[in-house]
Amino acid sequence: MTHPRFSAINAGMKHPLDITILPVFGDNYIYLAHYAAGKCVAVDPGDAGPVLKELNRQDLQLTHIFSTHHHADHVGGVGSLKKKFGCEVVGPDAKRITGLDRVAGDGDVIELGDITIQCIATPGHTATSVCYYVTAASLAQPVLFTGDTLFVCGCGRMLECGGETMYASLQKLTTLSDDTLVYPGHDYTEENVRFAMMFKPENEALQKKLAVVQNQNKTGQPTVPSILAEEKQLNPFLKATDWKTFAYLRKQKDVY
Template sequence: MSSLQYHLFPALSDNYGVLMHCPDSGQTASIDAPEAAAVEKALADTGWQLTHILVTHHHHDHVGGVLELKDKWNCAVVGSSEEPNALPGLTDTVTPGGTYDFAGHVARIIHTPGHTLGHITWHFADDGIVFAGDTLFTLGCGRVFEGTMEQMWSSLQVFEAMPPETIVYSGHEYTAANAEFALSVEPDNTALRARAGEIAKLRADGKPTVPTTIAEEMQTNPFLRAGSAARFAEVRRAKDSF
């Protein structure tokens, strides 16, 4: 079985979408659909045909393009059974704790509440890829909107348990601001200081800071490194007002 192929693309003001393509079957999934035009451009750039939209959560900047794309491509729209009424155009639901087969590549569906109560993470463990939505960012994590700090901390533990080489795709380009905040939390973290310099260069060159890896985040992300729910809550509240 051939390896999956990935195409990262910008959308809206600071979102990222990802196309995931199976060369054997020709199937292509968009991980979330922030806006139809951005997904259509990515499809045109790659020459792939959209067959699936795999949704992480209900916020409009992740599902705004779903209905238009579904209408054009007649694609499957797959999201969590925890929030079916909040997700537009669903054709299939997945249950947290269960799995989903995309072209012979199996995702583990992980409930990662905090940012939203029904947020799910798609972990293709055998492919070494995880789609974190707005739970884990490069050097950051999502704001806690619907859930609790304890829920978000528990959700982040999911990522800590993954193999360090796992590649992490997330939903936004927030990394420059995240790096500035992270340095305020851990100014003596040499790995973080080096990484902040790399990030500044990437952004100056107009290049994305997504994807990242679990190993990089464990070394430099202050939210993963908090050590306890109480400390995580302190760090998250500090970032909210930074």
């Protein structure tokens, strides 16, 4: 099922790295990253249908799939896409991601055409979650695919790890370049901004962000990507000064 509000976005840009945003299941995002002439990778293809349709529309060959973690809404399309394209499946968890060809370990680097994709282990949402950091000489800003670890103004639930682990993973991401474009696995942005405002209702930056996000939602635009510098300024989970504060906030969000 494609998102009712919009379908493919940014499909007309030039590679590298031309990213097409495919909304699925109401709030998931699948990303197609077009990195060389006629070639692209898919990040977290939870559903094969919209990916196939878009590959066909843009006449692209799918060479790789990058999975951030094993949840079905992120890997549901892997099997049929691999069958059709014979693409290489990269991900962190051979036990729980069917069809994995290459295990993505912390610090592993994969070069595709002009781009470099670095795997960053970010346990927390799941014990084996990873993020992918993409750089290229010709890329104005680095790109970070964060799965369900970091969301715009929020973070994922801690399903398999404790607060200390997830906090350390998020802090690791804050050391990346401030101008990094953040592409998360879900669009929970408006809810996240409202949650952040509960603690800081007078914060002007959050008020401005809420207005921008509401307008994006109203006009059918995606609320991604965000910029890491903005996350460091607005995201309460990144701003937490220690893991216990972080864990308290995460617990509040679980029942929000």
